[in-house]
Amino acid sequence: MTSIDVPDGSLFGLDNLPYGVFSPPGEERRVGVRVGDHVVDLAAALGDDVFARPTLNGFMAQGHRRWREVRDRVTALVSGSVPDAAVFPVSGVELHLPVTVGDYVDFYASEHHASNLGRLFRPDAEPLLPNWKHLPVGYHGRAGTVVVSGTDVVRPCGQRKAPDEIQPTFGESRRLDIEAELGFLVGSGSAQGSPVPVEQFPERVFGAVLVNDWSARDIQAWEYVPLGPFLGKSFATSVSPWVVPMDALRAARVSTPPQEPRPLPYLREADPWGLDIDLTVEWNGEIVSRPPYREMYWSPAQMLAHLTVNGAATRTGDLYASGTVSGPERSQCGAFIELTWGGREPIVVAGEERTFLRDGDEVALSATAPGAAGGRIGFGEVRTRIAPANHPGR
Amino acid sequence: MTSIDVPDGSLFGLDNLPYGVFSPPGEERRVGVRVGDHVVDLAAALGDDVFARPTLNGFMAQGHRRWREVRDRVTALVSGSVPDAAVFPVSGVELHLPVTVGDYVDFYASEHHASNLGRLFRPDAEPLLPNWKHLPVGYHGRAGTVVVSGTDVVRPCGQRKAPDEIQPTFGESRRLDIEAELGFLVGSGSAQGSPVPVEQFPERVFGAVLVNDWSARDIQAWEYVPLGPFLGKSFATSVSPWVVPMDALRAARVSTPPQEPRPLPYLREADPWGLDIDLTVEWNGEIVSRPPYREMYWSPAQMLAHLTVNGAATRTGDLYASGTVSGPERSQCGAFIELTWGGREPIVVAGEERTFLRDGDEVALSATAPGAAGGRIGFGEVRTRIAPANHPGR
Numbered sequence: 001m002t003s004i005d006v007p008d009g010s011l012f013g014l015d016n017l018p019y020g021v022f023s024p025p026g027e028e029r030r031v032g033v034r035v036g037d038h039v040v041d042l043a044a045a046l047g048d049d050v051f052a053r054p055t056l057n058g059f060m061a062q063g064h065r066r067w068r069e070v071r072d073r074v075t076a077l078v079s080g081s082v083p084d085a086a087v088f089p090v091s092g093v094e095l096h097l098p099v100t101v102g103d104y105v106d107f108y109a110s111e112h113h114a115s116n117l118g119r120l121f122r123p124d125a126e127p128l129l130p131n132w133k134h135l136p137v138g139y140h141g142r143a144g145t146v147v148v149s150g151t152d153v154v155r156p157c158g159q160r161k162a163p164d165e166i167q168p169t170f171g172e173s174r175r176l177d178i179e180a181e182l183g184f185l186v187g188s189g190s191a192q193g194s195p196v197p198v199e200q201f202p203e204r205v206f207g208a209v210l211v212n213d214w215s216a217r218d219i220q221a222w223e224y225v226p227l228g229p230f231l232g233k234s235f236a237t238s239v240s241p242w243v244v245p246m247d248a249l250r251a252a253r254v255s256t257p258p259q260e261p262r263p264l265p266y267l268r269e270a271d272p273w274g275l276d277i278d279l280t281v282e283w284n285g286e287i288v289s290r291p292p293y294r295e296m297y298w299s300p301a302q303m304l305a306h307l308t309v310n311g312a313a314t315r316t317g318d319l320y321a322s323g324t325v326s327g328p329e330r331s332q333c334g335a336f337i338e339l340t341w342g343g344r345e346p347i348v349v350a351g352e353e354r355t356f357l358r359d360g361d362e363v364a365l366s367a368t369a370p371g372a373a374g375g376r377i378g379f380g381e382v383r384t385r386i387a388p389a390n391h392p393g394r
Numbered sequence: 395m396t397s398i399d400v401p402d403g404s405l406f407g408l409d410n411l412p413y414g415v416f417s418p419p420g421e422e423r424r425v426g427v428r429v430g431d432h433v434v435d436l437a438a439a440l441g442d443d444v445f446a447r448p449t450l451n452g453f454m455a456q457g458h459r460r461w462r463e464v465r466d467r468v469t470a471l472v473s474g475s476v477p478d479a480a481v482f483p484v485s486g487v488e489l490h491l492p493v494t495v496g497d498y499v500d501f502y503a504s505e506h507h508a509s510n511l512g513r514l515f516r517p518d519a520e521p522l523l524p525n526w527k528h529l530p531v532g533y534h535g536r537a538g539t540v541v542v543s544g545t546d547v548v549r550p551c552g553q554r555k556a557p558d559e560i561q562p563t564f565g566e567s568r569r570l571d572i573e574a575e576l577g578f579l580v581g582s583g584s585a586q587g588s589p590v591p592v593e594q595f596p597e598r599v600f601g602a603v604l605v606n607d608w609s610a611r612d613i614q615a616w617e618y619v620p621l622g623p624f625l626g627k628s629f630a631t632s633v634s635p636w637v638v639p640m641d642a643l644r645a646a647r648v649s650t651p652p653q654e655p656r657p658l659p660y661l662r663e664a665d666p667w668g669l670d671i672d673l674t675v676e677w678n679g680e681i682v683s684r685p686p687y688r689e690m691y692w693s694p695a696q697m698l699a700h701l702t703v704n705g706a707a708t709r710t711g712d713l714y715a716s717g718t719v720s721g722p723e724r725s726q727c728g729a730f731i732e733l734t735w736g737g738r739e740p741i742v743v744a745g746e747e748r749t750f751l752r753d754g755d756e757v758a759l760s761a762t763a764p765g766a767a768g769g770r771i772g773f774g775e776v777r778t779r780i781a782p783a784n785h786p787g788r
Contacts, residue, residue, distance in 0.1 A: 059573060067647065093407070102537070102538055103536050103537055103538045105624075108621060118620075121620070122620075129619050129620060131553075131555075131562070131616055131617055131619070134553060134562050135553050135562075135617060136563075137620075137621055137624075138615065138621065138624055138646065139533070139534070139621040139622050139623075139624050140533070140534040140536055140624070140628070141534060142497050142534055142706055143496070143497055143537070144496055144497045144706070144707050144708065144709045144712065145586055145707055147708050149584070154586070154587040154705050156704035156705050157589075157703060157704060157705070158703055158704045159525075159528060159529050161525075165476065167528075167655075168525070168528050168529075168658070169658075170658045170659065174682065183704060187444065190549070192539055192541070192629075192630065193635040193781075194786055195551075195784075196786070216704070222525055223525055223529060223531070223715045224620070224621075224622075225523050225525065225620070226512075226515070226516075226531075226617075226622070227531055227533040227622040227623065228533050228618075228620070228621040228622020228623070229533075229621065229622070230499075230531075230532055230533050230534070231700070231703065231704040231706070232704075234701075234704060234706045235536070235586075235704040235705045235706050236586065236705075254417060261561075264553065264562070264563075264564045265564065266564060306625070307625075307628075309551060309552055309625065310550035310551060310610070310625040310626075310628060310629040311548050311550050311551070311629045311630075311784065312536055312625070312628045312629050313538050313539055314538065314778050315538045318538065329470075340419060387587075390587055390588070390589075
C-alpha cells in the first residue's frame with residue numbers, strides 16, 4: 001500500500017481529483033484520477049470494471065449521484081493508502097482523449113471576443129450583432145477531429161481570398177490561430193423533445209476541460225457566409241486530458257457580468273454563475289495572454305439550456321465549449337487575431353515580432369481556479385506543436 | 395428454401411438491393427437487404443456475424459472491396475433460393491436508423507436553392523454570395539438528432555423575431571419547414587491530415603439515403619448570424635431506412651451542370667458526375683414538388699474532397715447531405731419556404747391554402763433513379779408526422 005504524497009502548492013490536491021484516461025507503457029487504456037504527480041488506476045483501486053474502459057463515457061453515463069459517490073470514495077481512498085499496483089507517476093504514463101465525443105458545439109459567449117471579432121471581420125458594421133445579448137450564439141463543430149493535448153496539429157490547406165485579391169487561391173493557411181476556451185462535457189444525456197432547464201445543469205454536466213479551438217482565419221473569412229465556420233475550424237480541436245469534475249469547481253463560482261437586457265425566461269437563473277478560472281496562453285514558452293473566464297457573459301447553464309430548448313437531444317460525451325475567452329484588456333485575449341489586432345499589430349514573442357502561427361511553434365494553454373481547500377486547482381494543459389502542411393501545393 | 399418474388403415494376407429489384415437495419419416483432423435488430431416486398435436477414439442468410447449487429451457501421455467499415463463482394467453474393471443468393479428463416483415481409487418488421495452517425499455535415503449545393511434563400515433571407519443583396527461558385531458551402535449539423543423515417547418530429551420552440559418586431563419572443567416555431575435532400579454515408583474513414591481526393595470517392599462512400607433536414611425558419615433567421623444555423627436545424631433530421639449502395643446508382647450518373655468559373659484543382663474531376671434522381675415531396679398525401687437531383691451544382695465527390703481538404707478526418711458513419719434539392723421551377727423546390735416564396739404565396743394542399751407546417755401534418759419524401767436493369771430503383775421514403783410542441787408556454 002502507498003500513501004500518495006501531494007506536494008505543497010500542487011494544483012492536483014484532494015479538492016481537485018480530475019478524471020482522465022491513461023495507459024502505462026505497453027498496457028491498455030483505463031480510467032484514472034490525478035492526485036499530485038500521480039495517477040490512480042480506478043479499476044485496480046476500486047475494483048469496478050466501468051473504469052477498465054478506454055473512455056470515461058461509461059462512468060459519465062451513470063449519472064450525478066454516482067459521480068458524487070465515486071468522488072467521495074476516491075477522496076477517502078487517496079486520503080489513506082492505495083494499493084501499490086494502482087499508483088503510477090504521471091510522467092510515466094501516456095494520457096489519451098478522455099471521452100468519445102458525441103456532438104461538439106462551440107459557443108461565442110465572451111462579449112469582448114465577439115466585439116473584437118465583429119470589428120475585425122465586419123469593420124463597417126456594429127461589432128455585436130442584434131441577437132448576441134438575447135441568446136448564446138453557437139454552432140456545431142466537428143466531433144471527429146477532437147484530439148488530446150500532445151497531438152501535433154497539421155497546418156491546414158484550403159481556399160483563401162484576401163479582400164484585395166480577385167480570385168481565391170488554394171494553399172496552406174497563412175493565418176493559423178488559437179482559441180483558448182473552456183469546454184463542458186455532458187454526462188447524463190437528455191431525450192429528444194425534452195429541453196434541459198438551467199437548474200438541471202448539475203445533473204447533466206460531468207466536468208470541464210480546456211479547449212484549443214484551432215482556427216484558420218483566412219479560410220474562415222472566405223467560407224463563413226452564410227452558414228458559418230466550417231473548414232476554418234474542422235481540422236482539429238485540442239482538449240486537455242484531465243476532466244475537472246463540476247463538484248471541484250464549486251469554490252470557483254462567481255456571478256456572471258450583469259445581463260442586460262434581461263434574458264428570456266428559459267435563460268433565467270436565480271443567480272447566474274460563471275467560473276473564476278484564470279487561463280494562461282503560452283507561445284513558444286512565453287506567456288502572451290491571461291484570459292479571465294469570469295468575464296464570460298453567458299453562464300454554462302444558460303448555454304446548455306439554450307442548446308436544448310428546441311428539443312435537441314444530448315448524449316453522454318457531448319462537448320460544448322464556451323468560445324474564446326477574452327477579457328477587456330488586449331493582454332487578456334484568447335486568440336492571436338485579437339492579441340495582434342488582425343495581424344496588424346505584431347507582438348514580441350521570444351525576441352521576435354509575431355502575428356499568426358509558424359510551423360514548429362508550440363502553444364500551451366493552462367488554467368487554475370480557486371479550490372475548496374483554500375488553494376488553487378489546475379486543469380493541466382493543452383500543449384500542441386504545429387506541424388507543416390501535408391499537401392501545400394495540391 | 396424460398397424463391398423471392400419481385401413484383402413487376404418494383405423499385406427494389408436485383409439492381410437495387412439497399413441495406414437497412416430491421417427487427418422482427420420482439421427480436422433483436424440486425425442488418426437486412428430489401429428485395430421486392432421482402433427483407434433478407436443477412437446474418438441468417440450468409441452466416442456472417444457482422445450483419446447480426448444493430449447498425450451497418452461494422453460492415454461499412456470493411457471497405458469497398460468487401461462491399462462489392464457482399465453485393466455479388468447477395469445478388470447470387472436472391473436470384474436463387476434463400477433459407478425460409480432469413481426472409482421477412484417488409485410490412486411485418488420494424489425499420490431502424492441504419493447507422494450510428496459520426497459527424498453530420500450539410501451542404502448547400504443547389505444553385506437554385508441557394509439563390510432562392512439568398513433572395514428571401516437577404517433581399518437587399520446579391521442572392522449568391524461571392525464564395526458560392528468557388529466551393530461547396532457547408533456546415534456541421536447535429537449528429538445526435540438524426541432519426542429514421544416514421545419518427546414523429548416535435549415542433550421546436552425557441553427565440554424568434556420578425557423584422558417588424560422590436561424584441562425577440564419565445565415560443566413554438568411558426569415557420570416549420572422541410573428540406574428535401576440526398577445524404578451520403580462514409581464507409582471507409584480517412585485519417586486526420588489526409589485529404590480525400592475526388593477520385594477516391596468510390597472507395598470511401600458506401601451509399602446514399604434520403605434526408606429531410608427539418609428547419610424552423612423563424613428561429614434560423616434570428617440566430618444564424620454570424621456563425622450559421624444552429625437551433626433552427628438541430629432539433630431533428632430524418633433519414634430513410636434504406637441505404638442505396640453507390641454501386642446501385644451507377645446507371646443514374648449524369649454530368650453536373652457546367653461549373654463556371656472552373657473549380658480549383660482539388661475540386662476538379664475528369665468528368666464531374668451527379669445523379670439523375672427524381673425526388674418527390676408529398677404533403678398530407680398530395681404531391682407538392684418534384685425536385686430533380688440532376689440539377690445540383692456540386693458533385694458528391696467534390697463535396698467530400700472539400701470537406702476533407704483541410705485535413706479533417708472522416709469516420710465510418712459520417713453523413714454528409716447535399717442541401718435542399720431545388721430545380722429551376724417553383725414546382726421543383728425542396729423546401730416550403732421556396733414553394734410558397736417565404737410564406738407570401740400559399741399553395742393549395744388538399745383544398746386548403748398552406749404555407750408552413752401545422753401540427754398533425756405528414757410529410758413524405760421519396761425518390762427513384764434509373765437502375766442497371768433498365769427500370770427504376772427506389773430509395774423508399776422518409777415519412778414524418780409533426781407532433782405539437784412540448785413546452786410552448788415556457
